[in-house]
Amino acid sequence: MSTLLRDTMRRELRARRRAIPAPARIAAAERLAERLSSLPFAPRSGHVAGYWAMDGEIALHVWQLRLPKSCTYCLPVLHDDGRLRFGPWRPGDALVSNRHGIPEPDVAERALLTAEAMQFVVAPLVGFDANGHRLGMGGGWYDRSFAFRRTQPAPPWLVGAAFAAQQVESVMPEAWDMPLDALCSEADAHLFDPAPAD
Numbered sequence: 208m209s210t211l212l213r214d215t216m217r218r219e220l221r222a223r224r225r226a227i228p229a230p231a232r233i234a235a236a237e238r239l240a241e242r243l244s245s246l247p248f249a250p251r252s253g254h255v256a257g258y259w260a261m262d263g264e265i266a267l268h269v270w271q272l273r274l275p276k277s278c279t280y281c282l283p284v285l286h287d288d289g290r291l292r293f294g295p296w297r298p299g300d301a302l303v304s305n306r307h308g309i310p311e312p313d314v315a316e317r318a319l320l321t322a323e324a325m326q327f328v329v330a331p332l333v334g335f336d337a338n339g340h341r342l343g344m345g346g347g348w349y350d351r352s353f354a355f356r357r358t359q360p361a362p363p364w365l366v367g368a369a370f371a372a373q374q375v376e377s378v379m380p381e382a383w384d385m386p387l388d389a390l391c392s393e394a395d396a397h398l399f400d401p402a403p404a405d
């Protein structure tokens with residue numbers, strides 16, 4: 208029903224995200240890293256998912272470089288079954304472009320991890336609201352991959368990352384939207400209650 212409105216909101220928010228000037232972006236990546244590392248459930252070990260920032264998304268490189276040594280940083284990989292996999296990636300490791308031109312780790316299928324195997328996931332987003340709802344790129348990738356978190360407690364902890372400018376009054380949430388445990392921007396960290404189990 209609200210598909211048209213959500214698409215209009217996506218266009219407007221993506222333009223807003225891209226318009227943020229470089230010096231503000233650099234400072235924001237630093238602030239974001241501090242907020243992510245200060246979360247009560249910040250990872251101390253295990254597999255941790257980030258993303259390869261594109262289209263003006265807030266960058267995760269500062270956070271990635273400061274992760275505890277016992278964490279394995281991973282990037283999302285599109286899989287034929289419609290759910291994300293996660294591939295370990297360190298600076299210098301080989302990458303390949305996916306169908307949207309986003310770099311993914313160039314690793315064998317058997318090296319990929321499922322959503323369930325992650326300890327902590329930072330999800331990219333186009334927009335968010337004060338109730339912890341997330342508007343993504345529209346592919347439903349994160350929603351499908353982490354649907355199990357509606358009936359299952361963390362881990363994985365699900366944390367949205369965004370510029371504060373990406374906050375809207377309401378993203379007009381849909382029943383399938385992934386529940387966020389927290390939202391970090393350069394300005395704030397918001398913690399949300401777990402989604403009620405059905």
Ligand SMILES: Nc1nc2c(c(=O)[nH]1)N(C=O)[C@@H](CNc1ccc(C(=O)N[C@@H](CCC(=O)O)C(=O)O)cc1)CN2
Nearest residue numbers: 258259260261283306307309331343344345346348349
């Ligand atoms: N950095 C990053 N990685 C990510 C996501 C994301 O939002 N950000 N995703 C979150 O789910 C997944 C990819 N999902 C995507 C869904 C739609 C489009 C898209 O519509 N892109 C173009 C069209 C160009 C094309 O598809 O070739 C666009 O900009 O309009 C891109 C990525 C996994 N990796």
Ligand SMILES: Nc1ncnc2c1ncn2[C@@H]1O[C@H](COP(=O)(O)OP(=O)(O)OP(=O)(O)O)[C@@H](O)[C@H]1O
Nearest residue numbers: 342343344345346347348349350351354381383384
């Ligand atoms: N748990 C699910 N099971 C089946 N289909 C789903 C599920 N979650 C989302 N979808 C499908 O994905 C489509 C896109 O959803 P939506 O517009 O909310 O994506 P998004 O959250 O913006 O994207 P992304 O998660 O990739 O960033 C929906 O139209 C819906 O049909």
